[in-house]
Amino acid sequence: MTFKELLNCVKFEDVAPHIVKMYPDMKNSLGWFNLHFDMLRHLPPVVHEDANDKVCHITLRNDENGTESYLDAFPMEGDYWEHSLTKEIIVDSDVKATNEELVACCLWHTSFYGFVEKHLDEKFGEICLGRDSYSYNKVWTMRNYGIIRKYGGTIPTIRELSMSKKQKLTRLTKDNIWYGSNRLNKSKRKRMFRQEFMVHYYERMAHISEFIVQAIPALDNGKNYLTTEQLCELFQSENFCSEEIMSFADDNESGANYLMNIISRYDMVQRMDGIVVCLITGTRHEVLSDNEQRLCNYLTEGRKHSDLIIGVDTSLGNQVIIRYAAYNSKTNII
Incomplete structure (x- = not known):
């Protein structure tokens, strides 16, 4: 059978235990595996x-020590997902595995460079810049800065960052910098420190600015009270993390209900003091549906500070997208 047919033979809840058993480090990524599984099921196979x-061989391989065997699916990594769905699954005669185990193995390989399209874009954007995270994040940040300023936002300089944030970046730099065994004069050590500091600075500013840029189109919606300038206060947060999560619901299912079930089951959203939730739906409506309200309530429940932005993308149909920025701050910075 093809990989597409194999996926349609199983349920993810039956595959999940095998992912944890075969790849223990992936235990905290089951939510993303679920999304990856459903995304693949919705993709049309294309050669x-x-x-x-055009085929995928399932074999048994020995680990580096030669003491244990593990399933391997080759070739799956790096191919277009829609093409991988067309591959005929050929299982070696010495492999004794259930369909659920076969799917767990294949999913690990197909998700090697990312679980969803957005992850692939970020991964290969970095590869195109020679895996230089500093260059990648700086280019990403500078592009976002231009958009944010165009819409009235103000980006703080390094000097304008809070003292606690600068101190944290300094500690992070000291923990990660390595001067090597050669003796360096003060000027060279200072230059190396500055370079390492900017790596961490641009990594942080890239992610915050990206969230703001993605939220800007929805801010024109008359229901939203936030401005670009207010969102720029996220740059002053003590800690920050953001993510985009799209639903892959079936045609007769609410995208909001789908995300609610997966996000809550796998606890996919980090718990911090504050959160800004940007909910993008496929249809325009005056009030949130019950499922959308339930999802937003779950995401904001127990936070000291929470804000909600509503946007519309008619191409989504019954699907929804959640973009969130979670942060720690002593005060409500927005």
């Missing part, structure tokens, strides 16, 4: 003639 292969 790409320049792909790695």
Whole structure:
């Protein structure tokens, strides 16, 4: 059978225990595996003639020590997902595995560079810049700064960051910098410290500015009270994390209900003092549906500070997208 047919033979809840058993480090990523599984099921299979292969061999391989065997699916990594769905699954005669175990193995390989399209874009954007995270994040940040300023936002300089934030970046730099075994004069050590500091600075500013840029189109909605300038206060947060999570619900299912079930089951959203939730729906409506309200209530429940932005993208249909920025701050910075 093809990989697409194999996926349709199983349920993710039956595959999940095998992912944890076979890849223990992935225990905290089950929510993303679930999204990846459903995304693949919704993709139409498409053959790409320049792909790695038209079949996928499932074999048993020995680990580095030669003491244990593990399932391997080759070739799956790096191919277009829609092409991987067309691959005929060929299982070696010495492999004794259930369909659920086969799917767990294949999912690990197909998600190697990312669980969803957004992850792939970020991964290969970095690869195109030679895996230089400093250059990648700086280019990303500068692009976002231009958009934010265009819409009235103000980006703080390094000097304008809170003292506690600068101290944290300094500690992070000291923990990660390595001067090597050679003796360096003060000027060279200072330059190396500055370079390492800017790596962490741009990594932080890239993620915050990206969230703001993604939220800007929804701010024109008359229901939203936040401005670009207010969102720029996120740059002053003590700690920050953001993520985008899209639903892959079936045609007769609410995207909001789908995300609610997965996010709550796998506790996918970090718990911090504050959160800004940007909910993008596929239809315009005056008030949130019951499922959308329930999802937003779950995301904001127990936070000291919470804000909600509503946006519309008619191409989504019954799907929804959640973009959130969670942060720690002594005060409500927005």
